[in-house]
Amino acid sequence: MATLGIDLGGTFARAAVVDAAGKMLASAKVALDERSPTGVVETIAQAASAAVKSAGVVVGGCGVGAAAQIHKDSGVLSVAPNLGWRNVPLGQLLTDRLGQKVKVVNDLSAAAWGELHAGAGRGAQDLLVVFVGSGVGSAIIAGGQLLDGAGGVAGELGHIKVVPDGRRCGCGEQGCLEAYAGGHNLIAQARELLAAGSSPALAELVGNDATKLTPVTLEQAAEAGDAAAREVYERAARFLALAVANQVTVLNPARLILGGGVLNHCPGMRRRVLDGVRAWASQTSREGLLIADAELGDDSGLIGAALLAA
Amino acid sequence: MATLGIDLGGTFARAAVVDAAGKMLASAKVALDERSPTGVVETIAQAASAAVKSAGVVVGGCGVGAAAQIHKDSGVLSVAPNLGWRNVPLGQLLTDRLGQKVKVVNDLSAAAWGELHAGAGRGAQDLLVVFVGSGVGSAIIAGGQLLDGAGGVAGELGHIKVVPDGRRCGCGEQGCLEAYAGGHNLIAQARELLAAGSSPALAELVGNDATKLTPVTLEQAAEAGDAAAREVYERAARFLALAVANQVTVLNPARLILGGGVLNHCPGMRRRVLDGVRAWASQTSREGLLIADAELGDDSGLIGAALLAA
Structure with a gap:
């Protein structure tokens, strides 16, 4: 039915x-x-x-x-x-x-x-799904079942700590992955660069208009070689890639499924995640691992x- | 039967x-x-x-x-x-x-x-079990079932990367948590300090005899304020505590069960893991979390x- x-x-x-x-x-x-x-x-x-x-x-x-x-x-x-x-x-x-x-x-x-059941995970029993949009989220399927945790809040990959006592996160805590690599926070960090006048490439890309900043403009400025943009962007990409690679090591999924606006629209960020998983996930957890984009949008x-x- | x-x-x-x-x-x-x-x-x-x-x-x-x-x-x-x-x-x-x-x-x-079924997890359905002995290992129980992963190698917490391109690990890869915080590697790092003559407290504790080095002597030297021992020990403790805290955030277990020789015999290391989980695991994942020592030895x-x- x-x-x-x-x-x-x-x-x-x-x-x-x-x-x-x-x-x-x-x-x-x-x-x-x-x-x-x-x-x-x-x-x-x-x-x-x-x-x-x-x-x-x-x-x-x-x-x-x-x-x-x-x-x-x-x-x-x-x-x-x-x-x-x-x-x-x-x-x-x-x-x-x-x-x-x-x-x-x-x-x-x-x-x-x-x-x-209807997308990139069909036929598998063990999935790690990571979405990077305005925030960073994940969900775990183990043995065909959702892993929801004792209190129903499992999968909060965006709120693992990557810099203890680091940047303030929307959740109220400090140093979360999302505070560096979530879309909202990529924009917030770009805005800080623009306000400080430290990123000429970013200023030029958006005509000094902070409302035009997006994760994509930050990636473009970084890839154009702008030092300040590059520092913020590469740090975010590295934290994200390492976090995803480490979850592959711990969970040993059959498939890693990637989605969300930032990963869909920032090819450099997506590539860094793929490279990170290949470099940093344990060799045994990578054997047979398929990495796919979410299919259902x-x-x-x-x-x-x-x-x-x- | x-x-x-x-x-x-x-x-x-x-x-x-x-x-x-x-x-x-x-x-x-x-x-x-x-x-x-x-x-x-x-x-x-x-x-x-x-x-x-x-x-x-x-x-x-x-x-x-x-x-x-x-x-x-x-x-x-x-x-x-x-x-x-x-x-x-x-x-x-x-x-x-x-x-x-x-x-x-x-x-x-x-x-x-x-x-x-017979120890510190009785009555719970969602456990994260972390043992730190000669190596670092973990196992995950979700909804009363072992999470073994697609290839059967889930739970390899010792082989998440904490320093990309860092210390060589016994597994052949570099920068694994175990390469810093596993018992064998705590001793290996203490031996390096002894060989370099950089830890007076450690040298005194073991009478310059490298065969007497243990994780406990490293902890004692660190707690006595020896700078070199402290650096190695605190780095290991911090990596371990952060890794455990982050897995609590992602898995939201009902109980975190700690065991293994290093955690049993190094009270300072055990305390740092407990403090790290309290400080760094997301607030929602800590709600209702019980932390217990393994009971069955x-x-x-x-x-x-x-x-x-x-």
Whole structure:
């Protein structure tokens, strides 16, 4: 039977009806105008209703992937930074509103599940999925099962410490990988260079307009040989590549799946991760390892959430 | 029904008959005089026979924990450095010799399984077990199952890279955690200090006799304020603590279980690991985390191997 998948981001809710093979039959996207839990639940219901109507099939069950820390089993969002939520029982609220059994998971877990069953992970049992977009996230599939950890927060690769007492991270702690290599923080570091006047190449690329800075402009400035840009960029790339390589050593996945805006749009960063895994992951963990790009793009979380509910 | 557990080290084979609750009914230990596969199989059979005879019960199944990389499912030891073996089908050889179904796993996996069912992990489903002895090893239990990885070599925490292109490790690669923080390498680094004449405290502690160097003497010299000893020791402790903290962040275990000679006998090293986890593991991964010492000591692998065969 088809199921409903929901992707709850910071600005939109997307809904899709997905068949048992992971094929999207219909989808809908609605902006989150009202960010109260009740408002968001209504927006999700609206998107869900539109998708179900377009698909014209009966759905049995609903899965939600949310950019949040999820309390295992209960479907409570402990912390959802994009929405400014703490301890919102989204699973229960949606169950009541939709009249469906609802399963809520972290967006990366949903994406990994989607890639496992309908994307670059098909046929494998052990995956490490690393997404570098505005943040850095990962999800682990071991023996065909999501590794969610005792509290449901496993996979937080972005929050391993790479420089104890280093840069302040959005999570409130210091020295996290994400504080150096996440897209938001690549831009923040580029902005610091621009403000300090220390990167001529970067200033020229964006015409001294800080709002035009992106991870791509930072990569371009670094690759043009600009010393300051290069230092920030290479440090980020090195931390990211080493972290991914070390997780390959510890987890020995069959496939490493890479995705997210930074890895998709910064070919140099992606290449450094591949080179790092080849150089630094233990030889035995690399035997038979396949490295692949995520195949489902923005739909991986939507499809994965639906399949988790199947 | 009771099962047989085998602990295959580099110098001894131990065998124990273990009941379903993880209680050792009898055990035997035989020195490995002959290190050929046939010789080792005979030694194991001798130890097994003695243990079974003492226990006076019928056993159904045999588990082996070996200090080796094991090919998943087949029971082939791909690399067993202590025995100088490559690609030895120990599982099959023992099955033929003992007339029992035999399961072969890595020694750390066996120890983790023992701690899970009969030691410090009882009642938990998600464990990270870290042993620092002559080497550095770990094993991961997720959702009550051993995480062994696609090739059966997951958990090789000792071989994550902490200094790309750093110290040469016994595994043949460079910059591994074990090359700095494993017991053999702590001694090797202390020996280098002694040879260079750069650590007066260390020289005094062992009367300039390099054969008396241990991880404990290095810790003592460091804690006495000796600058050179302190540098080597604190670097090792910091790498180890950061690596363990980062694995807690990624895996979100319910319990972190610590064991092995270095952590058992060097209280300062153990304290630095505990402090590091508290300081550097992400706050959410630390919520509800219990840190405990391995309870079964040298028997964890023996008991775990037997229980894996049950």
